[in-house]
Amino acid sequence: MAEVLLQMDGISKSFPGVKANDKVSFHINSGEIHALLGENGAGKSTLVKMVYGLMQPDSGSMKLSSENFRPSEPSKARQSGIAMVFQHFSLFDALNVAENIALGMENPPRLEDLSEKIETVSKSYGLPLGPKRLVGQLSAGERQRVEIIRCLLQNPKLLIMDEPTSVLTPNEVKTLFETLLRLKGEGKSILYISHKLEEIREICDYATILRNGKKVGSCIPKDTSAKQIGEMMVGKSFSSPSRKSQEFGEELLQVSNLSIRTKDFFGTSLSNINFSVRVGEILGIGGVAGNGQDELLSALSGEEKTSPSTIKVFNQPIGKLAPDERRAIGMRAAPEERLGHAAAPAMTLIENTLITSHSEDVINQWGIINFDSVKEKTRDIVSEFDVRTPTLDNAATSLSGGNLQKFVIGREILQRPRVFVVNQPTWGVDAAAAAFIRQSILNLASNESAVVVISQDLDELFEICDTFAVLTNGRMSKSHDISSLSPEDVGLLMGGSDLDLKNRDKA
Amino acid sequence: MFGLLLGDFSSAFGAIKLIFWDPLFDENFASYARPQLLVKAGPIILIAIGLSIGFKAGIWNIGAEGQYILGAIFGASVALSLYPQESVLIFPAMILAGAFGGFIWALIPALLKVYFKTNEILVSLMLVYVAENILASVSQGLLRNPEGMGLPGSRNLKDYPSAHNSEIIANSGMHWGVLTAILAVILAYFLFLKHQKGFEIKIAGEAPKAAFFAGINPSKTIIFCMGMSGLLAGMAGLFEVAGPAGQITMSFNSGYGFTAIIVAFLGRLNPWGILLAGLLMALTYIGGEIAQLMLGLPGASIQLLQGMLLFFLLATDILTNYRFKSRSS
Numbered sequence: 088m089a090e091v092l093l094q095m096d097g098i099s100k101s102f103p104g105v106k107a108n109d110k111v112s113f114h115i116n117s118g119e120i121h122a123l124l125g126e127n128g129a130g131k132s133t134l135v136k137m138v139y140g141l142m143q144p145d146s147g148s149m150k151l152s153s154e155n156f157r158p159s160e161p162s163k164a165r166q167s168g169i170a171m172v173f174q175h176f177s178l179f180d181a182l183n184v185a186e187n188i189a190l191g192m193e194n195p196p197r198l199e200d201l202s203e204k205i206e207t208v209s210k211s212y213g214l215p216l217g218p219k220r221l222v223g224q225l226s227a228g229e230r231q232r233v234e235i236i237r238c239l240l241q242n243p244k245l246l247i248m249d250e251p252t253s254v255l256t257p258n259e260v261k262t263l264f265e266t267l268l269r270l271k272g273e274g275k276s277i278l279y280i281s282h283k284l285e286e287i288r289e290i291c292d293y294a295t296i297l298r299n300g301k302k303v304g305s306c307i308p309k310d311t312s313a314k315q316i317g318e319m320m321v322g323k324s325f326s327s328p329s330r331k332s333q334e335f336g337e338e339l340l341q342v343s344n345l346s347i348r349t350k351d352f353f354g355t356s357l358s359n360i361n362f363s364v365r366v367g368e369i370l371g372i373g374g375v376a377g378n379g380q381d382e383l384l385s386a387l388s389g390e391e392k393t394s395p396s397t398i399k400v401f402n403q404p405i406g407k408l409a410p411d412e413r414r415a416i417g418m419r420a421a422p423e424e425r426l427g428h429a430a431a432p433a434m435t436l437i438e439n440t441l442i443t444s445h446s447e448d449v450i451n452q453w454g455i456i457n458f459d460s461v462k463e464k465t466r467d468i469v470s471e472f473d474v475r476t477p478t479l480d481n482a483a484t485s486l487s488g489g490n491l492q493k494f495v496i497g498r499e500i501l502q503r504p505r506v507f508v509v510n511q512p513t514w515g516v517d518a519a520a521a522a523f524i525r526q527s528i529l530n531l532a533s534n535e536s537a538v539v540v541i542s543q544d545l546d547e548l549f550e551i552c553d554t555f556a557v558l559t560n561g562r563m564s565k566s567h568d569i570s571s572l573s574p575e576d577v578g579l580l581m582g583g584s585d586l587d588l589k590n591r592d593k594a
Numbered sequence: 595m596f597g598l599l600l601g602d603f604s605s606a607f608g609a610i611k612l613i614f615w616d617p618l619f620d621e622n623f624a625s626y627a628r629p630q631l632l633v634k635a636g637p638i639i640l641i642a643i644g645l646s647i648g649f650k651a652g653i654w655n656i657g658a659e660g661q662y663i664l665g666a667i668f669g670a671s672v673a674l675s676l677y678p679q680e681s682v683l684i685f686p687a688m689i690l691a692g693a694f695g696g697f698i699w700a701l702i703p704a705l706l707k708v709y710f711k712t713n714e715i716l717v718s719l720m721l722v723y724v725a726e727n728i729l730a731s732v733s734q735g736l737l738r739n740p741e742g743m744g745l746p747g748s749r750n751l752k753d754y755p756s757a758h759n760s761e762i763i764a765n766s767g768m769h770w771g772v773l774t775a776i777l778a779v780i781l782a783y784f785l786f787l788k789h790q791k792g793f794e795i796k797i798a799g800e801a802p803k804a805a806f807f808a809g810i811n812p813s814k815t816i817i818f819c820m821g822m823s824g825l826l827a828g829m830a831g832l833f834e835v836a837g838p839a840g841q842i843t844m845s846f847n848s849g850y851g852f853t854a855i856i857v858a859f860l861g862r863l864n865p866w867g868i869l870l871a872g873l874l875m876a877l878t879y880i881g882g883e884i885a886q887l888m889l890g891l892p893g894a895s896i897q898l899l900q901g902m903l904l905f906f907l908l909a910t911d912i913l914t915n916y917r918f919k920s921r922s923s
């Protein structure tokens with residue numbers, strides 16, 4: 088048996104009001120890919136932050152290669168051979184790859200030497216990446232490569248990866264897995280955090296499962312079914328979303344000849360987008376993020392104005408209406424970026440509820456806010472969408488990503504919009520919460536609403552959508568009945584070629 | 595006793611006592627200094643409340659001094675053009691004109707920012723110098739006292755009952771401007787506690803993208819915040835020229851518009867905090883005058899003290915949020 092690289096013994100860590108980790112013990116062997124699994128708020132991030140020196144445990148001990156290990160800061164952890172790729176990249180768009188990597192180093196070498204090193208490492212691990220390329224022009228997968236290479240330059244013994252595949256396309260995931268297996272072959276260990284059970288079953292040797300801060304079990308993922316692992320994580324069995332098949336009604340949302348020139352240097356311009364969504368229909372828009380998804384959402388939310396008749400709801404031209412005016416006629420949107428866009432980080436949940444509430448019971452004709460009513464609404468969101476928060480006065484930023492996502496989606500869905508547009512509804516959300524969000528989107532649609540779901544997650548789109556289109560490079564394919572599409576069709580669509588199958592096209 | 599003790603310790607303590615304690619509690623100064631406290635605090639608080647509205651939204655009006663001057667010129671012009679008629683409507687008309695003067699002067703940087711994306715800090719600051727030149731020009735020309743024997747400066751409004759901003763309570767320093775300042779504190783408090791506009795301003799400052807998503811128009815926020823702060827600064831200028839100053843002169847402005855920036859931050863942009871900070875800053879003005887008189891300190895030393903107050907406040911903010919760290923290799 089391989090030797091133990093990292094041994095965690097009875098690690099506990101508390102924050103005011105929460106026990107984030109409660110006597111967690113596990114170990115990672117050399118040359119092992121070890122999965123750390125759990126719902127949002129189960130304590131995975133806290134645990135990993137202690138290994139990486141961002142936090143210190145209240146009690147318990149860690150051993151690295153049989154020596155006591157308690158890093159007081161990340162640079163100490165890095166010196167001991169631990170590297171981490173975060174879920175959110177910390178890269179500067181306006182700098183090139185080599186400059187970005189140099190910025191993260193304690194004593195960066197000359198840029199030319201560094202570029203050479205980057206090329207050697209990227210070649211030897213099958214991660215093609217030009218050191219002179221501008222980060223703003225890289226895809227999400229390539230940005231992650233920058234982060235991985237930054238870590239590999241330190242020649243780590245243990246690489247921690249937090250939700251590494253959440254932003255990747257299927258092909259990019261494949262490349263990443265090849266890299267991880269190569270690292271494993273060199274005897275390096277990987278601590279792999281993910282919600283995607285199928286991935287973990289594919290690549291991980293061993294899994295430790297956390298729930299509510301405690302270790303609740305461990306397994307060899309290859310020998311355990313995804314359902315079994317999922318139930319260990321959640322502590323109960325959960326059902327996948329179900330829906331009733333139904334006839335669609337009239338067209339509620341019509342978009343015609345939507346073109347937007349982006350003002351953002353790194354944005355994507357939309358060109359000539361046409362689609363419509365009927366009552367009861369969920370249209371899924373697939374494609375890799377950065378291909379115009381944000382721009383499409385802002386055109387639909389009202390943040391970006393168009394000529395009036397480009398967007399019609401109930402046959403009314405609304406292209407010039409502001410976001411609050413669109414909410415007034417029953418059209419709502421939930422953007423991808425939770426903190427800073429859908430919610431104001433430093434403001435309380437109550438205040439964040441107010442951001443998209445404009446009805447008369449909340450704000451009277453003199454502009455006076457009825458905070459009792461806002462509080463009531465917030466309480467409804469929190470209880471119906473199972474948002475876990477100590478109080479309603481907590482700042483949005485204090486919630487975990489999944490909880491905040493449930494809040495943001497719940498805030499809009501509880502207003503029963505007739506047209507609802509959502510970008511990445513379950514990004515970074517655990518399986519149980521994702522199932523819940525998907526089910527509430529289905530329920531909304533069956534309640535006489537038209538829904539547009541923009542997502543990178545094809546499985547998600549196939550689970551809940553009725554029709555499917557792909558947004559690539561600012562252009563959108565025709566929408567097709569999702570049940571008529573084969574995986575090859577989807578591949579063709581993703582590649583930017585439109586299917587010429589007239590009998591399948593939606594009339 | 596306490597004052598004596600401190601005074602004996604060192605001259606530094608003596609100066610501090612002279613600035614912060616004697617104006618209120620030394621019988622030689624109190625009868626002059628106590629009313630002066632309200633006279634000085636009134637305009638500072640009124641301006642600072644206006645500035646704090648913009649600062650919360652991340653809109654930096656640095657030119658309140660210019661808006662203050664324009665308010666005084668507009669308001670005084672109304673009075674001087676009606677002289678010597680008497681009417682109860684003259685003073686309210688002057689207040690409206692003063693508010694309007696400050697409002698349009700603040701609207702210039704606001705509109706330039708909305709339409710041409712200029713920086714409101716630079717434009718509003720530059721407009722202070724323009725305002726000072728207008729002030730110098732009108733006090734020697736348009737508004738000069740025809741009976742003033744050719745000396746620069748307008749008629750003294752103290753001698754014009756309908757236009758005089760008199761004390762509401764005699765010898766208290768409490769004039770209409772002080773009352774307006776207190777009213778502004780209360781209204782600002784409710785604006786941010788309960789009103790939609792206050793909420794919109796708060797989000798615009800906290801998370802501009804979320805504010806845009808909420809449907810808040812950034813241009814409207816800029817115009818509202820700049821306009822409000824200009825309006826209040828203009829009113830402060832009018833109350834000053836019609837009351838304590840009495841006339842438009844070349845040296846009418848005394849830096850209240852800049853001091854109010856310090857006061858807004860010292861009060862942590864909270865209306866009640868601004869009320870207290872305004873009183874404190876007024877005290878340094880008066881104590882500074884006394885210190886100049888008694889110790890022969892130069893006039894700039896009190897500005898130095900005021901500047902240091904802001905400097906230490908900002909340093910405290912930085913040091914509570916960040917800590918020094920040696921670079922470990």
